Amino acid sequence: MDLISALLFLAGLCIALAIALAVANRWLKVEEDPRIDVVEDALPGANCGACGSPGCRAFAEKVIAGEAMPGECPVGGPEGALYVASILGIDAGSVEKKVARLLCAGGNDVAVQVGEYEGYSSCRAAATVAGGFKGCTFGCLGLADCEVACTFDAISMMPNGLPLVDLEACTACGDCVEACPKGLFKIMPVRQKLIVQCRSILEGEAVTDLCKVGCNGCTRCAADAPAGLIEMEHNLPVIDPNRPDLQTEIATYRCPTGAIVWMEGQQFPERHRALKGTKESEETDRAV
Amino acid sequence: MLPFLNQGAQSFRHGIHPEDYKAMTRDMPLERMPFMEEVVLPLRQHLGAPSVALVKPGEKVFRGQLIGEAPAFVSANLHASVTGTVKRVEPHHHASGKLEEAIVIERDPYSPQSLYGEQKIDWEDFSPQELIDHIQYAGFVGLGGAAFPTHVKMTVPEGKKARFFIVNAAECEPYLNSDFRILLEWTEAIFLGIRISLKILGAERAYIGVETNKQEAIDRLREMMPSDLPCEVVPLVTKYPQGAEKMLTDAVLDKEIPSGKLPIDIEVLVNNVGTVAGIGQYFSYRQPLIERVVTVTGPGIKRPANLIVPIGTRLSDVIEFCGGLHENTRQILFGGPMMGSAQRFLDVPIMKGTSGLLFLTDQEVFPREEYACIKCLRCVDACPVYLNPSRLGLLAKERKYEDMMEFHILDCMECGSCSYVCPSNIPLVQRFRVAKGLLREKMAREKAKQKA
Numbered sequence: 039m040d041l042i043s044a045l046l047f048l049a050g051l052c053i054a055l056a057i058a059l060a061v062a063n064r065w066l067k068v069e070e071d072p073r074i075d076v077v078e079d080a081l082p083g084a085n086c087g088a089c090g091s092p093g094c095r096a097f098a099e100k101v102i103a104g105e106a107m108p109g110e111c112p113v114g115g116p117e118g119a120l121y122v123a124s125i126l127g128i129d130a131g132s133v134e135k136k137v138a139r140l141l142c143a144g145g146n147d148v149a150v151q152v153g154e155y156e157g158y159s160s161c162r163a164a165a166t167v168a169g170g171f172k173g174c175t176f177g178c179l180g181l182a183d184c185e186v187a188c189t190f191d192a193i194s195m196m197p198n199g200l201p202l203v204d205l206e207a208c209t210a211c212g213d214c215v216e217a218c219p220k221g222l223f224k225i226m227p228v229r230q231k232l233i234v235q236c237r238s239i240l241e242g243e244a245v246t247d248l249c250k251v252g253c254n255g256c257t258r259c260a261a262d263a264p265a266g267l268i269e270m271e272h273n274l275p276v277i278d279p280n281r282p283d284l285q286t287e288i289a290t291y292r293c294p295t296g297a298i299v300w301m302e303g304q305q306f307p308e309r310h311r312a313l314k315g316t317k318e319s320e321e322t323d324r325a326v
Numbered sequence: 327m328l329p330f331l332n333q334g335a336q337s338f339r340h341g342i343h344p345e346d347y348k349a350m351t352r353d354m355p356l357e358r359m360p361f362m363e364e365v366v367l368p369l370r371q372h373l374g375a376p377s378v379a380l381v382k383p384g385e386k387v388f389r390g391q392l393i394g395e396a397p398a399f400v401s402a403n404l405h406a407s408v409t410g411t412v413k414r415v416e417p418h419h420h421a422s423g424k425l426e427e428a429i430v431i432e433r434d435p436y437s438p439q440s441l442y443g444e445q446k447i448d449w450e451d452f453s454p455q456e457l458i459d460h461i462q463y464a465g466f467v468g469l470g471g472a473a474f475p476t477h478v479k480m481t482v483p484e485g486k487k488a489r490f491f492i493v494n495a496a497e498c499e500p501y502l503n504s505d506f507r508i509l510l511e512w513t514e515a516i517f518l519g520i521r522i523s524l525k526i527l528g529a530e531r532a533y534i535g536v537e538t539n540k541q542e543a544i545d546r547l548r549e550m551m552p553s554d555l556p557c558e559v560v561p562l563v564t565k566y567p568q569g570a571e572k573m574l575t576d577a578v579l580d581k582e583i584p585s586g587k588l589p590i591d592i593e594v595l596v597n598n599v600g601t602v603a604g605i606g607q608y609f610s611y612r613q614p615l616i617e618r619v620v621t622v623t624g625p626g627i628k629r630p631a632n633l634i635v636p637i638g639t640r641l642s643d644v645i646e647f648c649g650g651l652h653e654n655t656r657q658i659l660f661g662g663p664m665m666g667s668a669q670r671f672l673d674v675p676i677m678k679g680t681s682g683l684l685f686l687t688d689q690e691v692f693p694r695e696e697y698a699c700i701k702c703l704r705c706v707d708a709c710p711v712y713l714n715p716s717r718l719g720l721l722a723k724e725r726k727y728e729d730m731m732e733f734h735i736l737d738c739m740e741c742g743s744c745s746y747v748c749p750s751n752i753p754l755v756q757r758f759r760v761a762k763g764l765l766r767e768k769m770a771r772e773k774a775k776q777k778a
Contacts, residue, residue: 153670154656156693158753162760168670169423186725216767239417239425 073126074098080122082113086189088211107131112225113190113209135228136210138192138203139305142178142222143235143297145198149177149249165219173248176237178222187217196309205304228303232267232277232285236297239272246295253297263289335538337563338576340710342743344566344664346539347500351623351630356507358634359647361408361433365638366675367393368420368428372467373474374400379429385412386434390442390614393429396462402475402678403465404429407616407636409437419671421660421680428675431638447609454526461605464614465678469600470494470569471661473679476601480526488527488595492578493520493534495543495599496568499662502682504619505599507632509536509543513550515606520557522605527595532557534599535578537564566664567741571596573710585711585737600681615678622648626655626685635676642672644683656691659684664742697750705744705754711737715744715754722757727764735761 077098084094089111091097100106101122108114108122109131116135123130150173155164161183164170170179180199192207193214203214205228214223222237234253238245241255255273267284268275275298278284287300304310370376377394387393387406394404410433418428449457462477482488493516497505509516520532536544538561547559560578567573572583575594583589589596600619607613616637623630628649635644641658645651659666660680676683705715713734721730735758744754 153668158756158760160757160760162763163753163756165423166756166759166763167423167668168421171670175419175423175425216764219763 071102073102076125077101077122080118080125081111082118082209084113084189084209084211086113086209086211086213088112088209101126104128109134112136113211115209136225137205137208137228138210138212138214138223139226139233139301140178140201140203140222141224141233141235141237142176142200142220143251143299143306144172144174144177144249145196145200146180147198148251149174150247162217162219174238174245174252176220176222176239177249177252178218178220183217183219184214184223187213189213196306198309200306202306202309204310226279227282229282230277230279230285231301232263232287232289232298233301233305234275234277234298236274239274241273251295251297254295256294258292258294259289259298262292335561335563336577336580337565337568338573338710340708340712340743341565341567341573342708342746343564344500344746346564347623348503348506348539350501351503351621351632352506354503354507354630354632356511356619356632356634359636359639359644361439361636362639362643363433364413364640365408365431365433365636366418366428366640366673367404367407367431367638368418368426368675368677369394369404370420370426371404371473371637371677371679372402373472374398374402374478376427377401377404379415379427381412381415381429383412383414386410387412387431388442389437389439390444390612390616392463392614396465396475400475400478402467402477403463403614405465405614405616406431406442407638408433409439409442410434419674421667421669421674421677423667423670441611441613443612445612447612449522449525449609454528457522457526460608464605464608466601466604466608466615467678468598469604469618469678469681470598471665471679471681473677476597476605479595479597480523482527482590482595486590487593488529488590489531489593490579490595491520491523491527491529491532492571492574492589492594492596493532493599493602494569494571494574494596495534495536495540496562496574496577497540498537498564498566498568499664499666499682500566501623501684502621502662503623503632504621504681506540506543507621508600508603508619509540510546512603512607513546515603515610516547516599517550517552517555517557518606518609519602519604520555520606522609523595523597523602524556529595530556533578534559535562535568535574536560537562537568539564567710567739567743570710570739570741572739585734618676618678618680620644620676620680621682622685623682624685624687625689626652626658626687627683628652637678638675640672641669641674641676641683644676645672651685652687654687654689655685656688657686659686664746665740694751696752699750699752702749704747704749708743708747710741710743711739713738715758718761719744719752719754719757722754722761727761727768730761731765735765738762 078095081094089097108119119130152173153171155171159181161179161181164179169175182195184201185193190207192204193201196202210225236253238252245252245254257270259275260268260270264284290298290300375398378397380395381393389409391406393406396403410431413432414430417425420426458477458480466476467473495505562577575589581592620633620635658669718733738758742755
């Protein structure tokens, strides 16, 4: 008897709740724009926050509301933005490919180390101990905080201790910018080809004694470049990002240390080829 | 109710008992370090905004002259520590590991290096605000290590009051003896500093908290204590981190400071004994903060000593004065072994907050292999602010920094007790520092975003 009454009770409860759900579905439904789901499906779904919204759905809502352009999602890239734009029949906005660039070229083959660090293997931990073990106060410490932080596996550490950003995989989400304690990453459009791979504010031998490829603040690039492109600030050339038309490789020709470079796409291209190529080439690269 | 002050030693709960290694320099009287050819005075030697240089290269300056002015309330003035000529104002290596603007002064070799404007200050008739203005002018900061501007601390916020003034002479860091030597040798200056502080604060009672491994100091303070000074010497159990102001307040008055609050919220104000003695000296002969006591110690240095060092003296000069280093020296720390910061360059200057120089050899410093957490909870028993370092450490290892907020990571004061007791050699405090840095950056970014 007890058994049957229990079964009946549960069955009754199920039916009552089912009716409540049915009523809620029929009468209490919140109308939502069906396009939000479509756009969300079209987005990469990484929920990385690079667009400034808390996730892909929030971004989709903004796009539908006209508060954001599809091109503002850096992860989807130009194709993704155009796809979303075609679904909605709107303008994609600027769909320029952006990428994270490392503003340091001082690997352990060219930069001096003045200390030994044997603690917790993290750039940020090393940086809190007297700024790290490197001679240069501004340079990359090479303990791979950025590699760990990268959501898209776009960063791998090279044999010389510097991180390599894969141009194809990088979505310019900015994780590495936040992770680096030295602030060495900068998100730049790929068309920005003239790049200073150094952040040292020192000048002359104070720089070159510590790193062979650091910028010594000689100002030759600023003199050689078209007027108005390069300004010197704290012994570093600052390239005006709003004048891509003025960019020229000539600015790099007389650089005594090679700190300013002309970058066609991939950063550190030889290392990238070696790392992505066969194992043999990786070994030869180490030997070099 | 006040605790029974003279019945044995008091302390706070939790904490650790590291070997104190103080014997090396314990009985060495204070020794004056000569003026070096060049001193480097960074504009950032305190918490808050860096001071602004008032002098240009080529200018003559006198020992004790104001050369850097505080641009804001939370900042401190800077005075020349030698008579000479300003050579450069340039970015210089700094104990924090960064490059900071610094004034480099070349010593005048023919100057007697007497103090600029030396005179006794008749402070008895001053109002509390005038006394604070004097302290602010003299550029005093907390000399225990954190270098928080003293005039900011002494300015009691409206609606609050300070009933008790505690002089922090716990000196719980192993190896260091600078506070101990100050207690023994500058006793009169300490009493004068306490009198002035009591007048500023309108406090009813002062306490000097001294750990019992400094028994001579306790005896001497009790013997010399003026009968009209409402001050008591409180012997404390030798324990780390008793010198942290929250722990010290708990130990001396048996009053706990709630999370996120300051001692002033429970009517207490704590100052380091070096600062108090410095204030006493300033009012006796108008010497601003231009020199400080530094314990030079550790197995790595040939001649350990307790030195009075002009602020801005380079580390390399101190090493040379102390006979050089042993060959196996491996690490140089500014401060003690628990909270001191390792140095990368030998040309960094001694600053207002540098309480000691510790030279460790490869006998003490070597890489330790990290093992998994065995949940022994020794860290939980050690943590003076009642956190759960074991749990926090696991979260930090997985870089779940957001979740650490739930476990009150921002209450951590980075004393390192957890790392010290961990049998698995887990770098707990190191990970917490990383987490705290990232969380603070994130909070600052969010705040900036909200503003925009």
